[in-house]
Amino acid sequence: MAMTKELRLSEIEGRGRSLVAAQPLKGGQIVLRDSPILLYSALPLFNSSPSPYCDHCFKTLNPQTAPFSLCPWCSHHAFCSPNCLSAAQSSSHSQWVCAALVKLRNCHSPLSAQPVDRQVQARFLVAAYNLAANSPSNFQVLLSLQGQPQDSADAQFLHSLISTLCPPPQPQLLSSELTAALLAKDKLNAFGLMEPFSESGLRSSRAYGIYPNASFFNHDCLPNACRFDYVDQGNTDIMVRIIHDVPEGREVCLSYFPVNQAFSSRQRTLAEEYGFVCQCDRCKVEANWSDNDEAEEEAGSEEVMDEDQDQEMEAASESEAGSDIEAQEQGEADFPHAYFFIRFMCSRTNCWGTLAPLPPKDDGTPSDAMECNVCGSVKKDEEISGHGQNGLSLDG
Numbered sequence: 555m556a557m558t559k560e561l562r563l564s565e566i567e568g569r570g571r572s573l574v575a576a577q578p579l580k581g582g583q584i585v586l587r588d589s590p591i592l593l594y595s596a597l598p599l600f601n602s603s604p605s606p607y608c609d610h611c612f613k614t615l616n617p618q619t620a621p622f623s624l625c626p627w628c629s630h631h632a633f634c635s636p637n638c639l640s641a642a643q644s645s646s647h648s649q650w651v652c653a654a655l656v657k658l659r660n661c662h663s664p665l666s667a668q669p670v671d672r673q674v675q676a677r678f679l680v681a682a683y684n685l686a687a688n689s690p691s692n693f694q695v696l697l698s699l700q701g702q703p704q705d706s707a708d709a710q711f712l713h714s715l716i717s718t719l720c721p722p723p724q725p726q727l728l729s730s731e732l733t734a735a736l737l738a739k740d741k742l743n744a745f746g747l748m749e750p751f752s753e754s755g756l757r758s759s760r761a762y763g764i765y766p767n768a769s770f771f772n773h774d775c776l777p778n779a780c781r782f783d784y785v786d787q788g789n790t791d792i793m794v795r796i797i798h799d800v801p802e803g804r805e806v807c808l809s810y811f812p813v814n815q816a817f818s819s820r821q822r823t824l825a826e827e828y829g830f831v832c833q834c835d836r837c838k839v840e841a842n843w844s845d846n847d848e849a850e851e852e853a854g855s856e857e858v859m860d861e862d863q864d865q866e867m868e869a870a871s872e873s874e875a876g877s878d879i880e881a882q883e884q885g886e887a888d889f890p891h892a893y894f895f896i897r898f899m900c901s902r903t904n905c906w907g908t909l910a911p912l913p914p915k916d917d918g919t920p921s922d923a924m925e926c927n928v929c930g931s932v933k934k935d936e937e938i939s940g941h942g943q944n945g946l947s948l949d950g
């Protein structure tokens with residue numbers, strides 16, 4: 555089924571619905587622009603300081619232009635402009651959402667003692683039940699996404715809480731099965747819109763969004779596409795760009811997390827959060843590395859590549875320059891994907907973003923500049939690796 559002229563939706567055994575190149579794709583080409591059917595804040599409900607983001611479009615609120623438009627019903631939620639406030643009142647910040655959030659934020663609310671993740675899940679459920687009332691067709695789209703309900707204590711707790719937010723916009727819809735199903739859809743499909751990049755800060759989300767078409771991208775630990783967003787320019791759409799040339803018929807994949815994560819951490823996240831065992835080319839190679847031992851398995855959940863792995867990467871990439879054929883063969887056998895890290899991973903401190911070429915010019919000429927999808931920096935080709943476009947092929 556054609557999704558865009560560049561992408562086809564196909565069923566691939568063991569991977570479910572998948573997006574496949576419907577034509578040869580060029581590095582930098584935009585293959586999807588997708589608008590969210592639902593957006594919600596990633597910040598804790600119980601926060602001592604006001605949100606620095608517009609509660610509708612999630613743009614950073616500029617203190618120079620304060621006062622912002624405050625919600626007249628709760629005087630709590632702030633919007634970047636009167637237009638955003640009025641758009642919110644007829645969609646994301648309806649009267650029911652406003653009253654529900656006030657009630658959840660009440661100091662006697664059982665949520666106040668809950669971890670931030672649970673508070674954010676509550677925000678999602680309020681947004682999802684609001685969507686059911688405001689846009690039944692988009693609610694059906696949400697329900698059609700991947701994710702089977704799990705009978706968990708979290709889901710039961712959150713359902714009992716949401717049931718007290720009376721009257722919900724469509725009381726006949728409210729059920730514990732539906733709440734559990736919604737949470738499962740959110741877990742597998744939500745995209746994080748990141749906070750502004752900072753070299754010293756932690757990488758965290760300001761909001762989450764459900765993007766119905768982008769939800770069909772499967773994961774690969776060496777992706778051939780990555781997504782960009784421009785929230786602070788007032789645009790909540792995401793754009794998916796091709797990282798390097800992809801032949802027709804090849805699956806187009808994103809990485810569900812920063813590509814620098816170590817093998818055991820990636821495998822754990824994909825199994826626990828997404829319910830599958832990754833068998834991509836990179837995982838097949840790294841599964842044989844000697845340092846995937848139990849110690850690493852027991853370490854924190856966010857391991858990044860360690861020094862040995864960095865050295866393997868360097869050896870492979872140095873030898874790739876062609877000085878020593880034997881070392882090159884050995885290096886590539888140990889770490890055939892070294893080239894990806896040198897060329898497509900942002901080197902800025904604390905960034906770990908992915909670089910993709912800027913879109914080709916109108917006449918089809920490829921761009922010689924690469925943009926990072928996290929920090930937004932743009933660099934010329936030669937500043938990155940010294941390798942020309944025709945270096946190692948990733949299409950093999």
Ligand SMILES: C[S@@+](CC[C@H](N)C(=O)[O-])C[C@H]1O[C@@H](n2cnc3c(N)ncnc32)[C@H](O)[C@@H]1O
Pocket residue numbers: 568569570571572699700742743769770771772773774827828829830831832833
């Ligand atoms: C965002 S959805 C992607 C679209 C999904 N395949 C579908 O049918 O709707 C994420 C889910 O897709 C499946 N998936 C994604 N990447 C995969 C991979 N590399 N191998 C196997 N399954 C994968 C997993 O079930 C995962 O929880």
